[in-house]
Amino acid sequence: MDMAAPRIGRLLDRAAAQCAARGVRLTELRREVLELILAAPAPTGAYELLDRLRAKRGGAAPPTVYRALEFLQEQGLVHKIERLAAFVGCVDGHAHGPDHAHSAQFLICRQCGHVIEMEDPALTSALAEAAARAGFTVARATVEAEGLCAACAAKAG
Numbered sequence: 544m545d546m547a548a549p550r551i552g553r554l555l556d557r558a559a560a561q562c563a564a565r566g567v568r569l570t571e572l573r574r575e576v577l578e579l580i581l582a583a584p585a586p587t588g589a590y591e592l593l594d595r596l597r598a599k600r601g602g603a604a605p606p607t608v609y610r611a612l613e614f615l616q617e618q619g620l621v622h623k624i625e626r627l628a629a630f631v632g633c634v635d636g637h638a639h640g641p642d643h644a645h646s647a648q649f650l651i652c653r654q655c656g657h658v659i660e661m662e663d664p665a666l667t668s669a670l671a672e673a674a675a676r677a678g679f680t681v682a683r684a685t686v687e688a689e690g691l692c693a694a695c696a697a698k699a700g
Contacts, residue, residue, distance in 0.1 A: 547582065551578060551581045551582055554581055554632070554634040555569075555574055555577060555578055555581070555634075557634055558574075558577055558618075558620050558634045559574065561618065561620070561634075562618060565618065567614075567618065572600075572607065572611055573611045573614055573615060575596065575599065575600070576592060576596065576608060576611040576612065576615065577611075577615055577620055577621065577632065577634070579592050579595050579596065580592070580615075580621055580630050580631065580632045581632040581634070585629075585656055585657070585658065586624050586627050586629030586630060586631045586656075586658050587629055587630055587631075588627070588628055588629045588630075589605070589608050589609060589612060589628075589630075590605075592608050592612075592630070593605060593607075593608045596608060612630060615630075619633060620632065620633060620634055621633055622647055622649075622660070622685065624649055624651065624658060624685075624687060625685070625687060626649075626651055626687045626689065627651065627656075627658070631649075631658060631660060633647070633660070646662065646666075646667040646670070646681075646683070646684045646685070646686075647660055647661075647662060647685050647686070648660070648661050648662065648663055648666055648685075648686040648687075648688065649661075649685070649686070649687045649688070650688050650690065650692070651687060651688065651689045651690075652689075652690070652691055652692035652695055653689050653690065653691065654691055654692075654695040654699075655692060655694070655695050657692045657694075657695075659692070666686065667684070670684055670686070
């Protein structure tokens with residue numbers, strides 16, 4: 544039995560509850576796409592999601608996946624890592640979504656592709672303060688830093 548299945552099930556239920564509280568629906572298709580992202584061992588691209596969805600649903604088309612991803616992003620349930628053109632889940636119990644977005648920072652290992660999401664309030668604050676000095680108000684920010692993870696750095700060592 545997949546040891547991650549109960550955890551993923553709880554996250555999907557949490558996502559559905561968050562959507563219901565906002566008056567939107569986590570449809571079966573959206574739930575399946577979110578499940579594929581949560582079950583993936585690494586950030587997952589749209590076409591990889593499409594291939595996996597086709598294995599489950601048959602005739603899924605690119606617009607189907609893109610619409611589901613757009614909804615999941617709007618609801619704060621996934622992040623898009625632009626550098627990788629891939630998605631990671633973000634169903635962590637925070638009040639994210641259109642009115643409650645959080646700033647995310649991603650550390651991307653350029654060697655193995657491992658991605659760590661962190662939420663550092665000091666970094667968020669520093670960005671907001673720097674933006675304010677320029678007369679700008681940050682509504683949402685995603686920071687992507689590329690380097691080596693601890694395991695790859697140790698191997699290179």
